[in-house]
Amino acid sequence: MRGRYLDTTIKDVAKYAGVGVGTVSRVINNEKAVGKKTREKVLEAMKALNYSRNNMAFRLRKNETRIIALLVPVINHPFFAKLAYYVEDEACRFGYSVLLVSSQQKVDKEAEIITKIKHREVDGAVFVTHYMHEEDELQDCPIVSIDRSFGKDIPYVTSDNYDATKKAIRYMIERGAERVGFIGSKPLVASEVLERERAYLDVMAEYGMPPRLVNEVIQHGEEAVVVADFLEKYADVDGVFVSGYTISQVFYEAALELGKRVPEDLQIVSYDGIFKQWGISNITSVEQPIEEMARQVVRLLIKKIHSEETCTRTVLKTKFVLGATTK
Amino acid sequence: MRGRYLDTTIKDVAKYAGVGVGTVSRVINNEKAVGKKTREKVLEAMKALNYSRNNMAFRLRKNETRIIALLVPVINHPFFAKLAYYVEDEACRFGYSVLLVSSQQKVDKEAEIITKIKHREVDGAVFVTHYMHEEDELQDCPIVSIDRSFGKDIPYVTSDNYDATKKAIRYMIERGAERVGFIGSKPLVASEVLERERAYLDVMAEYGMPPRLVNEVIQHGEEAVVVADFLEKYADVDGVFVSGYTISQVFYEAALELGKRVPEDLQIVSYDGIFKQWGISNITSVEQPIEEMARQVVRLLIKKIHSEETCTRTVLKTKFVLGATTK
């Protein structure tokens, strides 16, 4: 490969080896039905001419890109970065590459992915965002998702949001919390994440406790304001469940700055607050099995791409991990 | 797009509109030389048949994938995640997509990227890894890099490692540090990162201080051991410069666990230790202009892809950011 326009093609190899292009193709693809002698000649020619197959042509012929798109709200966040890591790893095992797209702020990036599928730039996509409303466009596109139930035949994997949240809140109550709050970053669309709020309200009802709830659609960067509002409105909370990747850390720091002693005055449990390796504080958390979610979602997608049957909803078990923010 | 084999093609559109395929192509590509009447007919047909261009064919014809690969050691790390974010953003502006590859542990992933270039799966690549030795294969491939000087005509962007390190170390000395150490994760290949060690040694010589230096090739996951060794070997240090994305946090925590008071007993400065938004502790740091590095490297790559001239070395200025680990 010298200039990108001087690559040697299958034709060059055929001529050099004195065979037909079909034969060269067969050698490249390791088909058995090629004479030993011929094969050697071709291999020699390939080496001599430093041939590499042009996969654009290959893919056009095969009608597959062997690329999947991964759409995350932001890649610059521990949860999504970790997810991306395992998605790439799993995709690789199946011979797929991963096109990374951070939808950050820009809603139209979601539509862009659909376009990429229709234009045959990728074979399918993993959606980990919470923006898009109109689901019509997704029709028949190989798409899978995390936490989001589209209601169509779009499979998704999620974690046991309801049960895990219930358990976490009960845990705080058992350790003395009496005024338990919930603060969350609410997804824009139907999502299993909403189960957390439901679980919270159910536990409150069960214990006859009045809810202290803020669950809003939070713009990126607005976390601090929402947290401050919450802590002002419900200044008396002594236990809080924090839902949402981006706010648990913000919440924790805000509480400390207000002079709250954690966990003595205030217990905190978050959904996905622990990213030890990134140095994030040691918050008691419901930990999602990110690796497993990633691998499952990729496998689902590949099945979809090949038009195989898939189950639409996969629920994975979380782990309750004790940190320093509960008694 | 119903089944992936039933897409409507340019031919279908041409037939439907009663024109030639060339004309359809011209409409798609918005060429002016098409009659108003004809254009309308074609557009109508496209809409009626729900046509989307097959970009595999388009790209084969144009001989460009409009994809660049980004090779990072791990995506699951603040520095690389942030870099990836801006790389994607910048690439997008130029109409390119980003294929994400985490080379994590596996050295051969680097070679894989070269293969992808030769096989025309991507137009070029950004290398942010420190593994590969043999540079022969890179010949004539559109590749750019961060921090790495290949010695060939492979452009790279880096930061002012030498000056920034000198400044940081002097800063600690001016504030009373007398036994200054250096711990680093040494790159496997020629890299500007090595300038940090050189700067450290120069300052030590300048002040007549004996060096306390550990600069090793650290396997992922081995950070803790190396740090422990360092702190045992040089138990008397009262100022340490930490070089390497992954060890600053580990070092800081280890020091605290040993009962060191920071910064009273021990001052710490790291190269890239601050990732506030990820909750990483507030270490005094030399902060690299990650966004700018990302954007520059992408622009360099695109120039290379188009065989334009580029300067081989771009040095960007760091910022010295005070945290809580210096006096």
Next chain:
DNA sequence: CTGAAAGCGCTTACAG
């Protein structure tokens, strides 16, 4: 086992 030919879906001179 092997070659010649058609075709994947597009673009682009070439005539008209």
Next chain:
DNA sequence: CTGAAAGCGCTTACAG
């Protein structure tokens, strides 16, 4: 302004 044809680099029946 427009159509017919060649070609991008491959694969794959189809004959032999």
